[in-house]
Amino acid sequence: MSVPAVPDAILDRIKAIVGPGGYLEEAVDLAPYVCELRGRFHGRTPLLARPKSAEDVAAIVTICAENRIPIVPQGGNTGLMGGAIPHEDGAELLLSLARLNQVRAVDPANDTLTVEAGCVLADVQAVAAAADRLFPLSLAAEGSCQIGGNISTNAGGINVLRYGNARELVLGLEVVLPDGRLWDGLRELRKDNTGYDLKQLFIGGEGTLGVITAAVLRLFPRPRDVQTAFVAVGDVAAACDLLAGLRRRSGGRVDAFELISAATLELVLRHIPGCIDPLAGQHPWYVLAALSTSAEGETLRPALEDTLARAHDSGGIRDAVIAESMAQARDLWRLRESIPEAERYDGASIKHDVAVPISRIVEFMSRAEAAVRTELPGVRPVAFGHLGDGNIHFNLGLPPGLAVEAFRAREERLNRIVHDIAAELDGSISAEHGLGRIKRKSIRRYKPAVEIELMRRVKRALDPDGIMNPGKLI
Amino acid sequence: MSVPAVPDAILDRIKAIVGPGGYLEEAVDLAPYVCELRGRFHGRTPLLARPKSAEDVAAIVTICAENRIPIVPQGGNTGLMGGAIPHEDGAELLLSLARLNQVRAVDPANDTLTVEAGCVLADVQAVAAAADRLFPLSLAAEGSCQIGGNISTNAGGINVLRYGNARELVLGLEVVLPDGRLWDGLRELRKDNTGYDLKQLFIGGEGTLGVITAAVLRLFPRPRDVQTAFVAVGDVAAACDLLAGLRRRSGGRVDAFELISAATLELVLRHIPGCIDPLAGQHPWYVLAALSTSAEGETLRPALEDTLARAHDSGGIRDAVIAESMAQARDLWRLRESIPEAERYDGASIKHDVAVPISRIVEFMSRAEAAVRTELPGVRPVAFGHLGDGNIHFNLGLPPGLAVEAFRAREERLNRIVHDIAAELDGSISAEHGLGRIKRKSIRRYKPAVEIELMRRVKRALDPDGIMNPGKLI
Numbered sequence: 001m002s003v004p005a006v007p008d009a010i011l012d013r014i015k016a017i018v019g020p021g022g023y024l025e026e027a028v029d030l031a032p033y034v035c036e037l038r039g040r041f042h043g044r045t046p047l048l049a050r051p052k053s054a055e056d057v058a059a060i061v062t063i064c065a066e067n068r069i070p071i072v073p074q075g076g077n078t079g080l081m082g083g084a085i086p087h088e089d090g091a092e093l094l095l096s097l098a099r100l101n102q103v104r105a106v107d108p109a110n111d112t113l114t115v116e117a118g119c120v121l122a123d124v125q126a127v128a129a130a131a132d133r134l135f136p137l138s139l140a141a142e143g144s145c146q147i148g149g150n151i152s153t154n155a156g157g158i159n160v161l162r163y164g165n166a167r168e169l170v171l172g173l174e175v176v177l178p179d180g181r182l183w184d185g186l187r188e189l190r191k192d193n194t195g196y197d198l199k200q201l202f203i204g205g206e207g208t209l210g211v212i213t214a215a216v217l218r219l220f221p222r223p224r225d226v227q228t229a230f231v232a233v234g235d236v237a238a239a240c241d242l243l244a245g246l247r248r249r250s251g252g253r254v255d256a257f258e259l260i261s262a263a264t265l266e267l268v269l270r271h272i273p274g275c276i277d278p279l280a281g282q283h284p285w286y287v288l289a290a291l292s293t294s295a296e297g298e299t300l301r302p303a304l305e306d307t308l309a310r311a312h313d314s315g316g317i318r319d320a321v322i323a324e325s326m327a328q329a330r331d332l333w334r335l336r337e338s339i340p341e342a343e344r345y346d347g348a349s350i351k352h353d354v355a356v357p358i359s360r361i362v363e364f365m366s367r368a369e370a371a372v373r374t375e376l377p378g379v380r381p382v383a384f385g386h387l388g389d390g391n392i393h394f395n396l397g398l399p400p401g402l403a404v405e406a407f408r409a410r411e412e413r414l415n416r417i418v419h420d421i422a423a424e425l426d427g428s429i430s431a432e433h434g435l436g437r438i439k440r441k442s443i444r445r446y447k448p449a450v451e452i453e454l455m456r457r458v459k460r461a462l463d464p465d466g467i468m469n470p471g472k473l474i
Numbered sequence: 475m476s477v478p479a480v481p482d483a484i485l486d487r488i489k490a491i492v493g494p495g496g497y498l499e500e501a502v503d504l505a506p507y508v509c510e511l512r513g514r515f516h517g518r519t520p521l522l523a524r525p526k527s528a529e530d531v532a533a534i535v536t537i538c539a540e541n542r543i544p545i546v547p548q549g550g551n552t553g554l555m556g557g558a559i560p561h562e563d564g565a566e567l568l569l570s571l572a573r574l575n576q577v578r579a580v581d582p583a584n585d586t587l588t589v590e591a592g593c594v595l596a597d598v599q600a601v602a603a604a605a606d607r608l609f610p611l612s613l614a615a616e617g618s619c620q621i622g623g624n625i626s627t628n629a630g631g632i633n634v635l636r637y638g639n640a641r642e643l644v645l646g647l648e649v650v651l652p653d654g655r656l657w658d659g660l661r662e663l664r665k666d667n668t669g670y671d672l673k674q675l676f677i678g679g680e681g682t683l684g685v686i687t688a689a690v691l692r693l694f695p696r697p698r699d700v701q702t703a704f705v706a707v708g709d710v711a712a713a714c715d716l717l718a719g720l721r722r723r724s725g726g727r728v729d730a731f732e733l734i735s736a737a738t739l740e741l742v743l744r745h746i747p748g749c750i751d752p753l754a755g756q757h758p759w760y761v762l763a764a765l766s767t768s769a770e771g772e773t774l775r776p777a778l779e780d781t782l783a784r785a786h787d788s789g790g791i792r793d794a795v796i797a798e799s800m801a802q803a804r805d806l807w808r809l810r811e812s813i814p815e816a817e818r819y820d821g822a823s824i825k826h827d828v829a830v831p832i833s834r835i836v837e838f839m840s841r842a843e844a845a846v847r848t849e850l851p852g853v854r855p856v857a858f859g860h861l862g863d864g865n866i867h868f869n870l871g872l873p874p875g876l877a878v879e880a881f882r883a884r885e886e887r888l889n890r891i892v893h894d895i896a897a898e899l900d901g902s903i904s905a906e907h908g909l910g911r912i913k914r915k916s917i918r919r920y921k922p923a924v925e926i927e928l929m930r931r932v933k934r935a936l937d938p939d940g941i942m943n944p945g946k947l948i
Contacts, residue, residue, distance in 0.1 A: 109714070109833035110864075154667050165665060168642065183924050188831045190863040191639060191905035193628050193678055194917050195947060196929050200674030204667055221726050240583070251769030252695045253725075295725030295777065303769065357662045359583035389664040390584075431665035443668050450657050454936070455670050461935035462928070473669060 005091060006046045010067055014049050014093070017059045022099070024048040033077060033094060034086060041082045041437065044090035045072070052099045054116075054174060054182055054213035061211065062180025064093055070467050071095050073207035075117065075149025078141035080351070081436025083153065083206045083472045092470075097148045100213055106131050111219040112171060112188045117148025117212050124217070133219035134294075136163035136255075140337055148212045154204035156432030158256045158336075161388035163220065165432070166203065172216035173199040178209070178463040188216050201458060206434055207469040209462045221294035223255075227304045228290045228329040231320040232283035236387075237362045238316050239287050243388055245311060250291050250303045257388035258288040258336050264384045265335065267397075271345040272338040278321045278331070287387070288336050290329075339384055343395065348404045349382065350396040350411050354422040355431035358390045364425050368394055371417045376410055378402065391431040394418055419446065435473045479565060480520045484541055488523050488567070491533045496573070498522040507551060507568060508560060515556045515911065518564035519546070526573045528590075528648055528656055528687035535685065536654025538567055544941050545569050547681035549623025550594065552615035554825070555910025557627065557680045557946045566944075571622045574687055580605050585693040586645060586662045591622025591686050598691070607693035608768075610637035610729075614811055622686045628678030630906030632730040632764075632810075635862035637694065639906070640677065646690035647673040652683070652937040662690050675932060680908055681943040683936045695768035697729075701778045702764045702803040705794040706757035710861075711836045712790050713761050717862055719785060720763060724777045730764040731862035732810050738858045739809065741871075745819040746812040752795045752805070761861070762810050764803075813858055817869065822878045823856065824870040824885050828896040829905035832864045838899050842868055845891045850884055852876065865905040868892055893920065909947045 015023050024030055025047050034043040051057045064071050070092040074084040086092040097117040105114040108131045115124055121142040128135035137150060139157030149155075151173070155166045163169065172187035185199050201209055233239045236259070243257050262284050268275050279286075291300040304322060311317040323329035343349050356364045365383065372379050378399030385392040396414060398407050419429040423446045430439050444452055455474050459466070489497050498504055499521050508517040525531045538545050544566040548558040560566040574590040575597075581587070582605045589598055595616040602609035611624060613631030623629075625647070629640045637643065646661035659673050675683055707713045710733070717731050736758050742749050753760075765774040778796060785791040797803035817823050830838045839857065846853050852873030859866040870888060872881050893903040897920045904913050918926055929948050933940070 107831065107833050109718075110831040112831070154671075156665050156667075160664060164642075167671070168638075177924070177928075181924050183928070184922055185925065187902070188900055189829045189902055189905070190634060191630050191829045191860075191865045192902035193630075193906055193908045194902055194904050194913070194921065195678075195909060195925075196683075196932050197628075197641070197674055197678055198925065198928055198932070200671055204669075204671055209670075221721060244583075247695060248768070249770050251727075251767045251772060253769075293725045294722070295727075296723050298725060355663045355665045357581065357584040357586070359581050386665075391665045426662055428661070428663055428666035428668055430668050431663070432667055434667045435669060439668070447668065448658055450651070450655050451659065451669075451672065454651075454657065454672055457935040458670055458672070458932070461931040 006069055006093065010063060010069060011047050013063050014047060014060050017056050018049050018051050022050050022052065033074060033096065036082055036085050037078060037080065041085040043086035043088055045086040045092055045094040046090060048094040048096055050096045050099045054100065054176065057095070057176045057211055057213050058180050058182045060095065061176050061178070064467055065179045065465065068465055068467060069093055070470050072469050073097065073152070073211045075146035075152070076120065076141065076144045078145040079149065079153060079436060080433045081438045083434055083436030083469070084149065087471060095211065097146060097213070103127050104214060107188065108133055108219070110188055113217045113219055114186060114214065115147055115217065116214045117146060119147045121145050121147055121150055128219050129222065131219070132222050134222045135217055135219055137166055137169055140340060147215060151203050151212055151215055152205060152207050153434045156386065156389065156391065158258065158386065160386060161257055162253070162255045167200070169218050170199065170203055170215055171218055173202055173212055174214040175202050175210040175212050178465070178468045186214060186216050201462070204434070206436060206473040208459060208473045209468060223292035223294050224296065225299040226290060226292040226329065227300045228323040228332055229304055229308065229320055230278050230332045231287045231289065231308065232279050232318040233285045233287060234318060236285060236365050239285055239387055240358065240361065241316050242287060242311055245307045246289060246291065246304070249307045250300050253291050253293055253300060254289065254388065255292050256288070256290040259384055259387040259392070260286040260288065260336060261381065261383040263380055264339055264382045267342040267346055267382060268335055268338050271342040275335055275338060279319045281319065283318050288332055343382060346397060348398045348407050350414055352394040352415070352418045353431050353433045354394055354418065354427055354429060355389065355391040356422055356425045356427035360425040361387065361390055361392065364421060364427065365392070367421050368418050371421060372396055372414060375414060375417055415442065437472055440471070440473060480543055480567065484537060484543060485521050487537055488521060488534050491530050492523050492525050496524050496526065507548060507570065510556055510559050511552060511554065515559040517560035517562055519560040519566055519568040520564060522568040522570055524570045524573045528574065528650065531569070531650045531685055531687055532654050532656045534569065535650050535652070538941055539653050539939065542939055542941060543567055544944050546943050547571065547626070547685045549591065549620035550615065550618045552619040553623065553627060553910060554907045555912045557908055557910030557943070558623065561945060569685065571620060571687070577601050578688060581662065582607055582693070584662055587691045587693055588660060588688065589621055589691065590688045591620060593621050595619050595621055595624055602693050603696065605693070606696050608696045609691060609693055611640055611643055614814060621689060625677055625686055625689055626679060626681050627908045630860065630863070630865065632732065632860065634860060635731055636727070636729045641674070643692050644673065644677055644689055645692055647676055647686055648688040649676050649684040649686055652939065652942045660688060660690050675936070678908070680910060680947040682933060682947045683942060697766035697768050698770065699773040700764060700766040700803065701774045702797040702806055703778055703782065703794055704752050704806045705761045705763065705782065706753050706792040707759045707761060708792060710759060710839050713759055713861055714832065714835065715790050716761060716785055719781045720765065723781045724765050724774050727765050727767055727774060728763065728862065729766050730762070732762040733858055733861040733866070734760040734762065734810060735855065735857040737854055738813055738856045741816040741820055741856060742809055742812050745816040749809055749812060753793045755793065757792050762806055817856060820871060822872045822881050824888055826868040826889070826892045827905050827907045828868055828892065828901055828903060829863065829865040830896055830899045830901035834899040835861065835864055835866065838895060838901065839866070841895050842892050845895060846870060846888060849888060849891055889916065911946055914945070914947060
């Protein structure tokens with residue numbers, strides 16, 4: 001397919017807006033921005049623009065809109081679905097938000113923080129902590145992902161159980177619309193019933209409806225006591241029971257409840273130096289649980305100990321260790337956070353990011369495991385994830401002896417099997433990773449046709465010329 | 475203006491769908507459904523259809539769509555903005571959801587409840603309680619308002635501080651679209667990143683984009699210990715400090731924090747039989763605070779007592795009483811819940827439902843009070859509301875000696891004054907009541923033009939013929 005290149009005169013206008021140092025155009029400089037973490041996509045772009053202000057973003061988008069130049073917004077480029085990577089045709093402008101990285105306002109009395117899209121998530125967390133508050137969004141890429149990307153993809157992570165997804169943490173947005181106009185929706189309110197809640201379209205919209213340039217974020221009381229445990233259980237049902245018990249005993253103050261299969265833990269212990277199994281013996285499943293309270297002078301240690309003791313006495317759990325220090329807690333979390341890295345060392349894997357109602361997770365796990373083993377004997381399920389949200393990364397490792405190409409040839413079929421089971425259990429085929437390029441088409445199998453059509457109508461209503469991140473999500 | 479009446483043949487087709495007992499058409503029967511609580515609007519309709527299933531709703535909407543008959547969806551008709559009342563021209567079908575009142579599913583393990591739109595809020599609360607769970611939405615009209623209306627207006631109420639608005643309590647929706655198609659979006663998931671979150675448009679959409687027929691609601695652990703206090707403070711700043719102290723000491727477990735001015739309490743004591751002031755002496759402001767925990771074997775009584783004692787010692791509060799029984803707690807709540815009734819007995823009032831960032835509420839109160847007194851000497855501010863959400867019902871009572879008509883003649887000007895101050899402080903002119911007919915036009919003064927245009931585009935995209943609740947919200 002022949003695609004018109006972006007005319008030099010237009011590129012020059014964009015360069016004039018951002019000024020020297022505000023753009024990259026040499027292939028060697030562009031390389032890290034046009035392929036994603038797992039090397040799935042290698043896109044091309046004539047120019048990566050790095051504006052420093054929302055006004056400059058608006059000016060760039062205006063030029064692109066007038067000339068029908070497609071735009072791919074990009075944050076920290078840590079997404080897994082190819083949503084921030086330009087297409088291979090080289091006809092799209094790549095728009096980095098990285099230099100929009102100012103904290104615009106901190107309002108502890110209102111429990112809000114106003115930040116620009118390019119702020120790195122870990123920096124946002126640090127600004128909140130400095131104000132004696134918590135910004136609870138936390139995920140593996142937090143050291144490099146940017147808040148604008150987190151919001152555009154409605155990021156999940158480890159604290160959704162208690163604090164919700166990125167969507168629940170946003171009170172207001174500033175967005176450059178596909179025609180280049182700037183919409184100031186930076187509300188700082190808990191209540192505002194004055195029409196359609198437009199920000200919800202841009203949250204999780206994967207940059208297909210506009211470019212988020214700033215956001216008002218909700219803050220929470222900073223935890224004063226955090227209790228962390230690593231627990232061995234016999235099966236997934238026991239893990240679910242433990243979660244229910246912890247929530248009951250702690251009054252819902254379970255921040256994270258992560259499931260790790262024996263095979264997954266084994267991968268981490270094998271590949272990641274310094275990781276050690278804190279429990280003796282072999283167990284089929286493990287749970288990493290974190291509870292916290294922000295109440296003055298309170299600890300959830302007794303709630304955690306009591307619940308674990310009762311579960312142990314009744315045979316609900318096999319063994320458990322509670323972190324005695326922050327260093328020990330960090331070591332336990334390292335077991336969980338190192339999983340993606342261990343998977344990379346281990347070689348080819350096929351990844352899934354499904355969610356089902358928590359009441360159906362036991363059924364999902366047993367059906368999915370049986371189905372993939374039937375389809376591909378020797379396949380190694382690497383199952384872990386956010387059990388408390390019903391969100392399992394049901395990944396599949398290369399069977400011993402199978403060539404990577406032969407494994408990849410089965411990928412579509414294996415995806416279909418896992419996704420069909422999730423869908424039969426009223427689940428989702430993308431719990432937290434989004435659709436991007438990878439799942440844009442496969443979602444059509446699972447969503448009602450009327451819903452796809454409504455999504456198209458929304459896209460056309462906001463971006464009639466289709467210049468915002470085309471070929472992603474919808 | 476001459477408006478075409480709905481042809482009898484079409485009315486007959488709709489009657490045939492709902493069958494005998496499924497509609498009302500005599501003026502005397504229609505009367506309670508065509509005017510709202512405060513008697514502001516007296517609409518007309520040829521027919522009130524009361525379908526019993528989503529399929530029947532879809533069939534009715536299909537007929538209306540084919541014939542461009544406008545539809546006004548109605549729940550419990552407790553809204554305050556005229557959003558559920560047909561226009562005076564008699565050309566709109568009134569569509570009651572009252573008979574769609576089935577509980578479709580209760581899933582305590584997933585903490586979800588699936589209910590039809592016509593379920594009364596109090597019944598939804600009761601179903602949750604029977605499953606040992608909490609559905610936290612709670613507001614004065616809960617005995618008659620319906621969950622579909624609550625969702626369509628993104629209802630707020632007294633527990634937003636801890637649990638959020640109706641929006642935050644909805645996981646999935648079933649909606650009949652303006653063309654009569656049924657969209658099944660009844661997801662039961664905490665995480666589902668598969669495209670635009672379309673349900674968000676219908677939540678708070680006031681029936682202008684479709685008819686909500688069912689919803690999946692989030693449930694929470696049922697509180698096992700509830701502590702309720704009534705506190706006298708010297709000023710609004712002291713109330714804000716008390717809120718911060720309670721949140722800090724209890725670890726964020728403040729369910730409700732309601733502000734009541736002295737004049738407001740005086741109205742209640744004067745007009746509502748059996749209400750008595752639980753505190754001695756006169757004080758300028760009062761707070762009703764409720765804390766709760768669902769943790770086994772825990773009480774927040776010490777947290778409440780300590781915080782009050784400390785605030786008293788430092789001069790932050792003047793007096794306080796803690797409920798010693800559920801009956802006492804109910805009596806304290808009655809003081810708060812009787813305010814709207816007391817206002818009705820008291821005569822004409824001009825109501826406001828503003829929100830500002832909590833950090834600006836002291837400034838709002840002092841500026842608004844001074845401004846209305848300057849504009850209309852003798853006016854009696856009746857200020858109360860959800861201080862924890864920054865949401866104040868800054869109502870104005872008739873000045874002694876002024877005729878009601880003269881008061882009403884000042885209404886638009888007084889609205890403008892109060893709303894302008896809220897807007898200057900980055901606030902909202904409708905925190906929880908919506909726009910409906912009453913604020914549909916005045917919002918245009920406060921929202922950016924680009925936002926109004928985006929709302930119009932969304933409306934046109936989903937309801938191109940404009941048959942869903944026309945002349946409301948947008």
